[in-house]
Amino acid sequence: MSGLARRFVAFFDTTEKPTTMALIRVLMPLILLTDLGHVWMLGLHDVMWFPSEDGGWSVTANHVDDQPLWASIFGPESGTMLFWVTVLLCLTTSTGTFSRTSALLLVLCYAQLEDFLPVSDRAIDRLYRNLLLVLACSGAGKAWSVDAWLAGNLRGVGVTIGGWARRLFILQIVWMYFDAGIEKTAHSWGLMGHYDALWIILQDPVMTRVDFTGLGAWFLWVTRIGTAGTVWWEMLFPLMLVALFAETGRLGPLGERLRRVHFREVFLAIGVFFHLCLWATLELGIFPPAMLVLYPCFFAPEEVERAAHWFSGRSKANTAPASG
């Protein structure tokens, strides 16, 4: 085996505690659940994936060439059943009940929802399916799950899982942001177009939460800073890999400096701010929270546990009765 192949094998041959992946396993399906819950609250679950010939919105449910596999097995009017099965799988995946099977079936049902109504399937849905497939194989159900509870080890004490899953999560997210940055090829995303992209997007009445028209020059400058910040932050996101390598302590003085300035945390904090701004200004559905719940993958299980202890310590301190 060549040196490169050996390094590749070694890169994906690490082990770690299941804490980080378990946290992501709990959160990802909950985001999907809120998304499907919103559909249900609007009373759309029984029309959205129902054949258009029978009063629903799906033009593929009965389509000869594009009929979803689910529809060909269970009938074109079974889209509502698919909705409920997907809801159930979100619950079982989040609770870690038959973790691997649930996550795998969730991906397949989620893909079938797409086949029933392709237009409603967005980039975040595809990203989630990519990552849920990894999650299904990751052993994320070995802690904080019904499976772990039944095995008598709810906290997953002493259990390890492959570190490769979290590494694939990181690679996927890094690529997603980087690609989103380099695909912003319209001039309004660049200096030649005066970084006007966000201002233009915020004038689109279909996309914005509130009316941003008629705001003065200050708003244009705020959006220009936002545009430049967004596109550069996305294109520079691969630096996160350098930051993570620095965390291993194997990057010498540069790594030490990056650690000292909390480069990784600052870079992610910018991402949190970016997604919160998107959430506040644009109607993007689950996209901002769905991205934010993936951020724990940039932290080792020990760091997640430390953060959890810190939060639980603070909440205990806040709820403790005052003495004296």
Next chain:
Amino acid sequence: MKAEIRAGLIAVVLLSQALAAIPNPPKLADNALTDPLARDELEGWVKTVGYVGWNPTPEELLTFAQDWVERLKSWRKAAIAPFQPVLQFTGTGQGWGLFAFPDQRPYRFEIAVLEPTSGWEAIYVDLDPEADYRSELFVNRRVRAIYNPGKAPAPAFQPFTKWLGKQILDEYPDAVAVRFAFRRSEKLVPGEPPPGYDTKLKFIRRYNRGTL
């Protein structure tokens, strides 16, 4: 699982996803030379490539770009062909063009009912607090994907409007028809006040009472 086998499987997954990540830009239409917005974008690129010493005409640049888009598309299609059934079945893939081309002439969605005495009355207009019929419906991301027209409304727009039209005509017993349509904004000029909307409606779906 043996580390080598796992690494091999991961390598296959990474390869399939790397191939799926080959850029898949939308087809460039010839109207880029006549559509004012597309022409602006094209001329911007002529200027940009001019900085690196290449000075094509807009026509030459468009032909060059069309040629490369076609090549990229065919390379991508051939490269992912072995993995396509799996990608299709699992709904996975790459390609993250998020807001790649902000539209300087966005559309505004409107719903109106035809009252026999007063004519067309708007009951929903995007962001209009005076016409906010079931506005909670239109902020749902899946619904917005259906009515957000882009270049043209999605196929699901027709059944969606039929479904909603039926409900509207039930709720407005005096209305004789319901109409779903879009108005396109004039070209936005950054920093300037909103330029107003075309008077002409686009992508109209009209349903008369009794036809739904």
